[in-house]
Amino acid sequence: MRFSAPLIALLATSANALSLYGGAEKAIIAGDDELDVPGENPLKFCEADRTKDHIIIDSVILTPNPPEAGKVLKIAASGDVKHEIEEGAYVNLSVKYGYIRLINTKADLCEEIKNVDLECPIKKGPIAIIKEVELPKEIPPGKYTVLADVYTKDGEHITCLTAAVTFGAKSALGNFNIDL
Numbered sequence: 001m002r003f004s005a006p007l008i009a010l011l012a013t014s015a016n017a018l019s020l021y022g023g024a025e026k027a028i029i030a031g032d033d034e035l036d037v038p039g040e041n042p043l044k045f046c047e048a049d050r051t052k053d054h055i056i057i058d059s060v061i062l063t064p065n066p067p068e069a070g071k072v073l074k075i076a077a078s079g080d081v082k083h084e085i086e087e088g089a090y091v092n093l094s095v096k097y098g099y100i101r102l103i104n105t106k107a108d109l110c111e112e113i114k115n116v117d118l119e120c121p122i123k124k125g126p127i128a129i130i131k132e133v134e135l136p137k138e139i140p141p142g143k144y145t146v147l148a149d150v151y152t153k154d155g156e157h158i159t160c161l162t163a164a165v166t167f168g169a170k171s172a173l174g175n176f177n178i179d180l
């Protein structure tokens with residue numbers, strides 16, 4: 001598939017961010033959009049009820065927010081691991097480009113998190129990570145929707161996050177801006 005190289009980079013970024021930083025907030029904040037992930041980011045929780053999730057997210061800060069093609073994306077995240085995360089945990093990942101489903105796959109969480117310098121088992125307790133990722137210039141412009149649903153090997157819910165990110169036409173076509 002023509003888009004696969006940049007997408008894989010995008011995916012790696014998203015997967016890393018999503019699989020790790022997702023989780024439940026400690027409490028639902030009345031008045032705010034209860035699905036918004038705290039911090040500067042385009043992320044949302046999939047579900048309002050996250051009380052059984054194994055990771056609680058406190059904050060995710062992306063710089064720049066939203067991410068831009070051809071720029072370094074800095075990710076800073078913190079959370080709380082409620083139950084040790086062991087080998088066998090997996091992430092069901094889907095990526096859509098507009099309405100087109102590009103990726104629908106099951107990935108090994110413990111493999112994925114090596115990209116952010118973590119390894120399984122992830123001990124119970126507070127967790128914080130900082131990572132810089134170079135986003136390729138060639139990401140085809142358009143809207144990408146990522147969904148990452150994360151489970152333990154026994155099917156217990158770790159977290160679920162989703163994000164919609166639009167990359168502009170100018171990154172792919174020099175400085176031309178195109179109305180899409």
Ligand SMILES: *[C@@H]1O[C@H](CO)[C@@H](O)[C@H](O)[C@H]1NC(C)=O
Pocket residue numbers: 092105106151
């Ligand atoms: C995750 O994806 C796999 C393979 O597509 C599927 O068999 C499984 O039911 C999914 N798990 C959940 C909890 O949705």
